[in-house]
Amino acid sequence: MSRLSRIPTSLNRPLSGSGPSIVSLPAAEAEGIGTFRDLPVSLMILAEDSLRHGDLPAAAAIAGSGRDATVEFHPARILMQDSSGIPVLADLAALRDATPEDAAVEPRIPVDLVMDHSVEVDRHGTAEALRANLAIEFERNAERYRFLRWAASAFKRLGVVPPGRGICHQINLEVLASVVSVRDGVARPDTMLGTDSHSTMVNALSVFGWGVGGIEALSAMLGRAVALRIPRVVGVRLRNQLPAGSTATDLALTMTELLRGHGVVGKFVEFYGPGLGALSLPDRATIANMAPEYGATMGFFPIDDEVLAYLRLTGRDAPHVALVESYARTQGLWQTEERRFDETIEFDLSRVEPSLAGPSRPNQRLGLSAVAGTVKVSHSEPPAEPNLPIRDGDIAIAAITSCTNTANTEAMLRAGLLARAARSRGLKVPAWTKTSLAPGSRVVSDYLREAALLEDLAALGFSVVGHGCTTCMGNSGPLEAEVEDAIRRNDLTVAAVLSGNRNFEGRIHPLVRAAYLASPPLVVAYALAGNVRIDLTKEPLGTDVEGRQVMLADLWPDDAAVAAAMAAVKPSHYAARAATTFDGPHAWKQIVPPTGTRFAWQPDSLFIRPPPFATSQMATPLIAGGIAGAQILALLGDDVTTDHISPVSRILPDTEAGQWLMAHGTAADGLQSYSARRVNHEVMARGTFANLRLRNRLVPGREGGFTRLSRDGEVLTIHAAAAALCETGKPIVIVAGRNYGAGSARDWAAKGTRILGVSAVIAESFERIHRANLVALGVLPLQFEAGQGADSLGLSGFESIDILGLDALAPGGRVIARFRKESGDLVEATLLCRIETDLEAADLKGGGVLPVVLRDLLASS
Numbered sequence: 056m057s058r059l060s061r062i063p064t065s066l067n068r069p070l071s072g073s074g075p076s077i078v079s080l081p082a083a084e085a086e087g088i089g090t091f092r093d094l095p096v097s098l099m100i101l102a103e104d105s106l107r108h109g110d111l112p113a114a115a116a117i118a119g120s121g122r123d124a125t126v127e128f129h130p131a132r133i134l135m136q137d138s139s140g141i142p143v144l145a146d147l148a149a150l151r152d153a154t155p156e157d158a159a160v161e162p163r164i165p166v167d168l169v170m171d172h173s174v175e176v177d178r179h180g181t182a183e184a185l186r187a188n189l190a191i192e193f194e195r196n197a198e199r200y201r202f203l204r205w206a207a208s209a210f211k212r213l214g215v216v217p218p219g220r221g222i223c224h225q226i227n228l229e230v231l232a233s234v235v236s237v238r239d240g241v242a243r244p245d246t247m248l249g250t251d252s253h254s255t256m257v258n259a260l261s262v263f264g265w266g267v268g269g270i271e272a273l274s275a276m277l278g279r280a281v282a283l284r285i286p287r288v289v290g291v292r293l294r295n296q297l298p299a300g301s302t303a304t305d306l307a308l309t310m311t312e313l314l315r316g317h318g319v320v321g322k323f324v325e326f327y328g329p330g331l332g333a334l335s336l337p338d339r340a341t342i343a344n345m346a347p348e349y350g351a352t353m354g355f356f357p358i359d360d361e362v363l364a365y366l367r368l369t370g371r372d373a374p375h376v377a378l379v380e381s382y383a384r385t386q387g388l389w390q391t392e393e394r395r396f397d398e399t400i401e402f403d404l405s406r407v408e409p410s411l412a413g414p415s416r417p418n419q420r421l422g423l424s425a426v427a428g429t430v431k432v433s434h435s436e437p438p439a440e441p442n443l444p445i446r447d448g449d450i451a452i453a454a455i456t457s458c459t460n461t462a463n464t465e466a467m468l469r470a471g472l473l474a475r476a477a478r479s480r481g482l483k484v485p486a487w488t489k490t491s492l493a494p495g496s497r498v499v500s501d502y503l504r505e506a507a508l509l510e511d512l513a514a515l516g517f518s519v520v521g522h523g524c525t526t527c528m529g530n531s532g533p534l535e536a537e538v539e540d541a542i543r544r545n546d547l548t549v550a551a552v553l554s555g556n557r558n559f560e561g562r563i564h565p566l567v568r569a570a571y572l573a574s575p576p577l578v579v580a581y582a583l584a585g586n587v588r589i590d591l592t593k594e595p596l597g598t599d600v601e602g603r604q605v606m607l608a609d610l611w612p613d614d615a616a617v618a619a620a621m622a623a624v625k626p627s628h629y630a631a632r633a634a635t636t637f638d639g640p641h642a643w644k645q646i647v648p649p650t651g652t653r654f655a656w657q658p659d660s661l662f663i664r665p666p667p668f669a670t671s672q673m674a675t676p677l678i679a680g681g682i683a684g685a686q687i688l689a690l691l692g693d694d695v696t697t698d699h700i701s702p703v704s705r706i707l708p709d710t711e712a713g714q715w716l717m718a719h720g721t722a723a724d725g726l727q728s729y730s731a732r733r734v735n736h737e738v739m740a741r742g743t744f745a746n747l748r749l750r751n752r753l754v755p756g757r758e759g760g761f762t763r764l765s766r767d768g769e770v771l772t773i774h775a776a777a778a779a780l781c782e783t784g785k786p787i788v789i790v791a792g793r794n795y796g797a798g799s800a801r802d803w804a805a806k807g808t809r810i811l812g813v814s815a816v817i818a819e820s821f822e823r824i825h826r827a828n829l830v831a832l833g834v835l836p837l838q839f840e841a842g843q844g845a846d847s848l849g850l851s852g853f854e855s856i857d858i859l860g861l862d863a864l865a866p867g868g869r870v871i872a873r874f875r876k877e878s879g880d881l882v883e884a885t886l887l888c889r890i891e892t893d894l895e896a897a898d899l900k901g902g903g904v905l906p907v908v909l910r911d912l913l914a915s916s
Contacts, residue, residue, distance in 0.1 A: 062109050067241075071381055075242040078107045080386050089118025092387045093395045095288040095325045096357040099388055100244045100263040104129055107243060108280075122287050122397070125866075125892050127280035130248045130264060131236065132165045133272050136223045136524070138172040138703075138730040139250040141199060142666070142802060143269040144206045144213075145734045146905060147276070148654045149666050153909055156652075158916040162212040162276040167231055169216040169223035170203070172730060174523035176454075176532035179491045180516045188521045189219050193642040195727060198662045199734075204648030217639030221522045222457045223249070224256040225495040228340060229369045230633045232262045234362065235382045242382050248272050248281070252800035252824060253458060253556060255346035259339035260365065261358040261388070266347060266800040268828035270904045277908060282892040286352060288323040289314075290396030293330030295405040299614050303334075303341040303463050304554065304574035305410045310342055310402070312412075312420040314349035317400065321823050324351040327392060330404045331356070336365035337463040344459045345556055347798070348417035352823060358383040359390035370630035413571030414550070415560050416694070421571075423607075424592045430569050431548045432588065438545040445487040445541050445549065451534055451567055452551035453488050453582035454526035455517060455575045457495035460554040463575075467499055468620040470517075470575035471508025472612035477583055478514045480610075481600030485585035487538050490516035493525040498628045506623035515579065527555025528799075529703040529728055531564045542566045552581040559698040559798060560748035565707060568748075580607050661719060663734045668806065668832070674906035677786075677814040678835050678899055682858040685786035685814065688777055689744060689762055690752040690845060690852035695791050696798035697825055699746045701739070701807050702729050703799070711760075711772050712741040733803055736810060743807025744773040753852045766853050766877070777811035787811065788856055790845050791818040796825025805832040809903070815858065817872065817886060819844045826889050833903035835861070836889040837870065848882050850874060858886070864899060866890050 065086060068079040080091040080103060088111055091099055098117050105113035108129055116124035135143060151160040173196050178187040193200065200218075207215040216226060233245045245262045247254070252266035267281075275281055291314075297306060314324060324346065326339070334342075339356045346354035356362075358379065366376045383389045411421045414429050421429065430448045437444035445451075460466050484490055492512055494500050500519055503509045509519070525531065531551070533539070542549055543566070550569040551558070558570035571587060581587065584596040595604035649655050656665050667673045691699075698704075706713045706726040713726050715737060732738040744751075745760035751773070754761045760773045764780070771779070780787050789808070795818035796804060805828035808816065815835040829836045837858070845852075854877070860870040868888040873881055890896050901907040 062106065066106060070242055070385060075237045075240050077242050077382065077386065078103060083114060089115045091118055093393055094118065095290065095323065095394050095396055096261070096388050097263060097323045097325050097353060097355045098288060099386065100246065101126065101128060103244060103386070104246065107241070117285055122285050124285050125282055126285055127282055129280050130164065130275055131243070131246045132167070133162070133276055134223055134227055134231065134247055134249040134254055135166065135168040135272065136172050136251050137168065137170045138733060139269050139800065139802065140168040141203065142733050143250060143273050145663065146269070146273055146666050146668065147210070148206070149669055150905070150909055150912065152653055152665070153670050154912045155916045158912050160912065162210055163278040164276060165212050165214070166276055167214045167216065168203070169220070169226055170218040171222040171523040172528060172530070173199070173218060174521040174525060175530040176491045176493070176520045176525050179489060179520050179532070180518055182513065182518060184518050184520045189640065190642070192218055196731065198660060199731070200643070200646055201648055202654065202663050204646050205654055208648060209652055209654070214637060216636055217643040219522050219640055220636055221494070221496040222524050223251060224253055224344065224458065225462050226636060227257045228260055228462060229496060229498065229629055230636050232257050232260050233375070234261055234358065234366065235379045242378065248275055250800060252347040252798070253344050255353050256340050256344040256462070258343040258346070258353050258355045259336055261356060261362055263355070265352050266824060268800055268805065268824060268831060269802040270831040271827060274904050274908060282894040284891055286321060286323045287397040288325055289317070289319055290394060290399045291324060291326050292328035292399060292401050293326055293334070293404055294328055294401070295330055295403055296333035297404050297407055300611060301407045301409060302466050302469065302574040302576070303338040304460055304466060306338070306404065306407045307341045307345045307459065308410045308412045308417070308420045308572060309407050311345050311349045311418045313400070313402070314351065315418040320350040322351055323353045323355060324349070325355045325357070325396070327357065327390065327394060331359065331390060332361070333404060335465065336361050337465065340462045341459055345417065348556060350822065357390040358388055368626050368629060370626055370633050409577065411571045411573045411577065413558055414569035415558060417556060417558060417572055424590050426571065427588050427590050430550060430587050433548070438541070443487055443537050443541055445538060445547065447548045448588040449549050449586045450488045450552055450581055451538060451542070451549040452526060452531055452553065452563060453484070453490050453578050454531065454551070454553040455492045455578050456526040456553050456555045457493045457524050458527050459556040460575050461495040461499050464502070464621065464624055465617055466575045467503060468506065468508065469612050469617050470579050471503055471506065471512055472616055472620060473576045473579050473610050474515050474517065475508060475511040476610040476612070477579070478511050480605055482583050482597045482605060484516045484582045488582050488585055489534055490582055491520045491525065492517040493521050493523065494519065495522070497522050497632045501628040501632070502623045502625070506620050515582065517579065526551070526553050526563055527557050529562050529705070529730065534564065534566065539566060550587045552578050552587065554578050557798065559696045561702060561704055561746045562698045565704050565747050576611070580610065661716060661721060661735055662732065664736060666734070667736055668809070668903065669905040669909045673809060674902050676900060676902035677833055678861050678864065680862045682786045682814050682856070682861065685788045685856040685858070686764065686780055687753070687790050687852045687854065687856070688780070688787045688811070688813065689773060689789050690850070691789065691791040692750065692752070693792035694794050694797060697796055697801040697804035698798055699749050700744060700796070700804040701801055702742055702746045704728060706732070706742070710745060711774055712738045712745065715741055739803050739807055740810045741774045743811055766851070774811065781812040786814045789813055789816045790850065790852070791816065792844060793819045795821050797822045800824045802828055805829045805834060808832070809834050821889055830890065830895045830899050831904045833899060835899060837872070837886040838889050840885055840887065843884060848874065848884060851877070853877055864888055864890060864896050866892055866896065
């Protein structure tokens with residue numbers, strides 16, 4: 056029976072003439088189900104989803120003022136990038152292996168995977184960099200790409216965008232997103248889940264969706280609804296417009312600082328107000344992309360004329376644009392100020408100033424004059440080096456990288472115009488600064504070329520290095536050998552300046568301690584200066600060929616020049632690139648994939664190994680009645696990110712993961728990154744909690760993935776210590792502070808935690824995605840009560856822990872933790888079970904989503 060047959064026929068209304076029908080929100084309101092017309096648009100879309108699936112009580116709950124009810128969301132599609140998506144497909148293949156042939160382990164909704172996270176900046180600063188990096192990418196990732204070619208033929212609803220086409224978020228905006236789609240004759244909002252936390256970028260186009268872990272995405276692929284508590288919605292009322300010279304990046308960093316301080320974790324943020332019309336769609340995309348950095352589930356923008364204009368610009372046809380407008384106006388989704396938000400914030404666009412964020416968090420906003428005071432300078436003069444006078448505060452990496460800002464046409468053109476002005480004055484970037492330009496879409500290269508700005512950027516070293524996700528996710532590639540040697544030899548604190556969205560410790564490059572987020576034109580400006588010790592508001596960034604000092608203001612393009620350059624941006628560019636999105640380069644077409652519906656795993660592979668989470672010991676539930684005599688593996692502070700837990704950076708030869716790979720025949724210069732090895736659980740287990748900047752209080756004064764099992768015990772790697780505890784059968788817990796698991800929607804931060812044998816994580820608070828990922832892997836997230844934590848309880852980290860009451864796990868439930876100190880004294884604390892829904896409780900008790908899904912598949916086959 057069709058789900059639509061459960062909808063009262065009175066709610067089915069024609070949209071217009073002989074076109075599609077809709078499940079009408081106005082009709083539902085007339086039927087007395089609830090008042091929908093003044094809801095935030097994001098909640099209206101969630102309510103429509105409930106109505107369309109016949110769940111009238113859920114729609115009524117969404118329309119009400121309560122926020123405790125649980126509802127189900129049924130995404131229309133899934134978007135994945137390769138570093139998170141390939142492990143999902145490997146899990147899917149493993150489930151297929153474990154079921155009979157007739158079990159039909161297939162995605163039930165469309166899935167698109169964009170190959171965008173595998174390119175590294177091995178070559179830069181030359182016209183050949185783009186071609187060379189793509190060639191290296193295919194050589195380096197041959198095994199992973201063969202697996203993907205197999206998956207594309209083995210799974211019917213999977214579409215794969217080959218390497219070199221752009222990043223998933225811009226392809227989503229420019230090609231994949233429909234805003235409104237028609238299925239089975241019914242028009243409906245475009246909804247999705249993405250396995251990249253920055254999937255929220257498409258919220259700028261009024262597409263409802265957010266980032267999740269791969270396990271949750273796989274669950275949705277197989278037809279399970281996403282259970283969630285109805286979120287609170289924070290309305291941000293925008294007024295006025297950005298001042299001359301300020302960019303969308305400055306706005307996004309200011310918004311991130313504001314909203315992170317306000318507290319929006321687990322909430323929807325929806326933008327509205329008279330200032331909305333002053334923001335272009337790319338401006339909105341820059342803000343929406345940063346939603347994970349300010350902590351929101353979504354950063355949503357309603358449909359208005361700007362959305363329609365962007366659809367036209369990017370080649371969507373006139374009938375489709377008309378469908379979007381008609382649907383939005385008929386359903387009441389069109390932008391208006393008359394919305395019922397749970398909280399509201401006023402934001403004055405005219406107060407935004409040029410900004411950076413750093414040196415290690417996206418919410419650490421800095422005015423230009425404040426940057427110099429944030430970097431540690433131990434050497435007042437460059438240390439003695441034979442050829443390279445690099446010192447503390449110098450910029451080792453300056454990257455216009457793909458994610459947040461290369462969707463922003465104005466910012467990219469401004470960067471090109473600044474480069475042109477600098478080139479005309481004869482300015483150069485110092486030799487120690489590695490420069491790169493990685494547009495998120497081939498269209499960006501097209502319009503920069505048409506505006507004759509690519510040549511100006513290349514003249515300063517900003518040659519195109521690839522159309523994929525590079526520096527901001529750790530794919531910065533190697534520094535010059537003499538630069539790396541100087542940093543190591545002199546223990547230098549060098550910096551990166553990049554136009555990305557993440558600058559967590561150790562993420563950009565293992566040797567780069569400080570990283571600053573900035574707009575594309577400011578990246579160029581700082582590259583010219585060569586250091587972050589400078590105050591660009593009053594100090595010159597260089598000297599021209601005539602010996603005159605050059606100030607930032609001398610180079611900064613005015614808004615009129617940027618507006619004139621916009622003539623280079625043409626709909627024909629978008630249409631041409633969209634038509635070839637799924638066409639791969641010659642190297643992609645030459646790959647001969649394995650055949651058959653089941654993947655032929657190679658037991659000696661160092662890249663693609665059968666995942667252990669559904670069928671091995673990993674499928675055994677860790678939580679059964681209680682936890683007794685547990686030991687703390689790591690005692691961590693605040694703001695531990697998924698990068699700290701599961702690094703994304705290069706694998707270095709002296710790490711445990713590097714040593715394992717070399718022992719299995721990998722050359723020291725071929726270790727690659729943790730991102731490339733995500734379907735090798737042996738490597739990833741050794742990389743868990745192995746970030747070079749991790750600070751575990753059990754080994755005070757030492758950074759990295761180390762711990763000890765007793766106060767006077769030997770210092771071990773965390774992986775080795777976990778293995779020793781598992782050998783004895785002792786339960787393992789992690790204890791941490793606030794905002795545990797901030798950052799990327801990275802399954803391996805939870806998978807690695809599970810593979811180490813951790814039963815529970817006790818923290819003062821959790822970020823949304825990582826909390827859900829822990830549950831999906833069968834690891835229990837427990838939260839201290841407000842005002843409590845390891846410090847207030849006087850924990851040393853060497854206590855033995857009993858956790859009582861786990862036999863009655865339920866959403867919002869509480870358990871008792873007893874910490875037995877070395878002295879024998881007991882400290883007792885009540886902990887909140889961070890389980891949001893009954894489905895999560897069932898998954899946790901079942902050992903995680905994958906074992907539960909496998910049991911369901913076997914039961915139905």
